[in-house]
Amino acid sequence: MPIDIGLTDAQREKSVEALRKLFAETYALYSKTHGYHWNVTGPNFNGLHTMFEGQYNELWAALDEIAERIRALGHFAPTSPGALMDLASIKPDNAIPDSQDMVANLAKGHEAVSRAAKEGLKIAADNGDDVTADLMTQRATIAEKTAWMLRVSI
Numbered sequence: 504m505p506i507d508i509g510l511t512d513a514q515r516e517k518s519v520e521a522l523r524k525l526f527a528e529t530y531a532l533y534s535k536t537h538g539y540h541w542n543v544t545g546p547n548f549n550g551l552h553t554m555f556e557g558q559y560n561e562l563w564a565a566l567d568e569i570a571e572r573i574r575a576l577g578h579f580a581p582t583s584p585g586a587l588m589d590l591a592s593i594k595p596d597n598a599i600p601d602s603q604d605m606v607a608n609l610a611k612g613h614e615a616v617s618r619a620a621k622e623g624l625k626i627a628a629d630n631g632d633d634v635t636a637d638l639m640t641q642r643a644t645i646a647e648k649t650a651w652m653l654r655v656s657i
């Protein structure tokens with residue numbers, strides 16, 4: 504059945520491209536945060552292990568929201584981890600960082616998510632896609648709040 508939500512094919516395509524970029528950054532940050540939850544060491548173990556758990560759960564829920572927005576725009580959700588990691592600016596670590604570097608890396612990761620969301624917000628708003636713009640705004644808001652909490656934890 505054809506899709507008729509007041510956006511042209513080209514408009515939907517542009518929104519989906521921005522959503523894919525946000526999905527990739529969110530996916531890369533989710534993977535990093537869950538790994539840190541498992542591998543963190545040091546005197547702050549309990550606090551950081553618990554804080555990282557809250558963050559990876561929130562990022563996982565966000566992936567579902569972003570993927571389902573892509574579906575609502577008539578496109579398929581990304582499923583290849585390799586393609587997502589290629590698209591993301593957030594890269595895996597070569598070794599296990601110490602706890603302070605973990606916190607700093609996650610703060611930078613949330614800042615990267617915020618930049619992707621705000622870039623996507625501009626694209627969606629210029630495109631007349633208010634629903635995607637709203638999702639981008641929500642993701643930037645949470646990313647910036649989380650980045651703040653991480654920055655002051657070091």
Ligand SMILES: [Fe+2]
Nearest residue numbers: 540541552556
């Ligand atoms: Fe766990």
